Amino acid sequence: MKSRRVTIATCMALMLIACTDLRTIVEPTVDGIEPVEPTTTATADCGPDPNDPTPGPVDEPCNPGTGGGGGDPLPRTLQTIQNLAECRSGTDSDGDGLSDKCEYEVAWAFSPAMMVHPNDNVSRDEYYVVMPGAGNSIMIFYAFGYHRDNGIPLCSACPEWLGGSHVGDSEFIVMEISPARGSDNEWGLVYAYLSAHRGRSTDSSVLAGGWNMETDGDGRPVVWVSDGKHANYISQSACDGGAANFDSCDNNTESTRFWVDRKGNLGQINHRKYRSCRVPSRNRGLSRTECFWDSGTFYGWQKPRGGGAGAYSGFLSAFDFDKARATVHG
Numbered sequence: 001m002k003s004r005r006v007t008i009a010t011c012m013a014l015m016l017i018a019c020t021d022l023r024t025i026v027e028p029t030v031d032g033i034e035p036v037e038p039t040t041t042a043t044a045d046c047g048p049d050p051n052d053p054t055p056g057p058v059d060e061p062c063n064p065g066t067g068g069g070g071g072d073p074l075p076r077t078l079q080t081i082q083n084l085a086e087c088r089s090g091t092d093s094d095g096d097g098l099s100d101k102c103e104y105e106v107a108w109a110f111s112p113a114m115m116v117h118p119n120d121n122v123s124r125d126e127y128y129v130v131m132p133g134a135g136n137s138i139m140i141f142y143a144f145g146y147h148r149d150n151g152i153p154l155c156s157a158c159p160e161w162l163g164g165s166h167v168g169d170s171e172f173i174v175m176e177i178s179p180a181r182g183s184d185n186e187w188g189l190v191y192a193y194l195s196a197h198r199g200r201s202t203d204s205s206v207l208a209g210g211w212n213m214e215t216d217g218d219g220r221p222v223v224w225v226s227d228g229k230h231a232n233y234i235s236q237s238a239c240d241g242g243a244a245n246f247d248s249c250d251n252n253t254e255s256t257r258f259w260v261d262r263k264g265n266l267g268q269i270n271h272r273k274y275r276s277c278r279v280p281s282r283n284r285g286l287s288r289t290e291c292f293w294d295s296g297t298f299y300g301w302q303k304p305r306g307g308g309a310g311a312y313s314g315f316l317s318a319f320d321f322d323k324a325r326a327t328v329h330g
């Protein structure tokens with residue numbers, strides 16, 4: 001990580017902005033960036049009651065899901081699974097109606113490419129949840145699980161409330177995926193909610209249409225990750241304007257991946273892969289465990305100190321991942 005020195009004057013200049021990452025969960029307010037709003041939103045009148053607090057298997061396929069609205073979904077092809085019927089057959093360890101294989105392949109296919117600063121500390125343990133959404137849609141929650149938030153550039157040594165560094169950084173992305181229709185084999189990213197200091201006064205989170213997302217050479221959706229703070233943006237310019245211009249992707253020249261493996265699937269709230277607050281790090285030397293489904297400050301598998309970051313359970317709940325059907329509209 002870069003060596004960053006800061007003067008008292010610099011810190012004082014930053015006093016008007018709040019530091020990032022949640023301690024309490026509130027509805028997001030967009031500061032500095034207008035959200036990319038979908039033009040239409042169709043909701044499905046089918047499937048289980050979305051207010052049913054008990055997640056369970058999906059019903060029979062029904063139409064429509066949430067519509068694409070403003071453009072075409074960003075297309076991806078799964079490794080082997082071609083359509084929703086195949087997705088619904090096979091071993092289903094967490095009982096949500098989607099097979100283990102389907103959950104893995106969907107999460108892998110749409111996991112974002114991340115444009116990061118080459119000197120940024122982006123050590124992390126990625127986890128995810130895949131479950132049904134409205135209609136035939138499939139929802140993915142990508143939890144980046146950064147070990148540290150390195151603070152605003154030039155202010156890493158500032159107090160946390162001024163945007164300084166802290167242990168744990170719970171940024172995330174929620175995606176709504178439409179299954180392949182017929183035999184065209186083409187699944188689609190309809191919407192993506194990109195967290196960027198969600199709940200803070202510098203909240204710059206947006207709901208983007210899949211058609212607004214950049215793609216890499218592999219056709220994978222791209223997110224720009226602000227240097228030090230790890231807020232997610234749809235473009236370099238959006239990043240540079242984020243958090244009242246304090247976020248920066250100026251020199252984000254390195255590409256990495258949200259890594260998906262089967263151990264990263266958290267299951268469902270009522271069929272968890274890991275016991276409560278016993279989610280391990282897959283990085284050697286980090287022996288602590290973290291909570292995802294249960295409330296608890298996120299400390300990035302490190303010794304708790306300072307304010308930490310917002311609980312993933314609150315974010316999962318805000319997007320209904322603890323209910324029968326999740327939504328991207330938080």
Ligand SMILES: [Ca+2]
Pocket residue numbers: 092093094095096097098099100103
């Ligand atoms: Ca499942």
Ligand SMILES: [Ca+2]
Pocket residue numbers: 094096098103129130131267268
């Ligand atoms: Ca699942």
Ligand SMILES: [Ca+2]
Pocket residue numbers: 020021149169170171197229230231
């Ligand atoms: Ca952050």
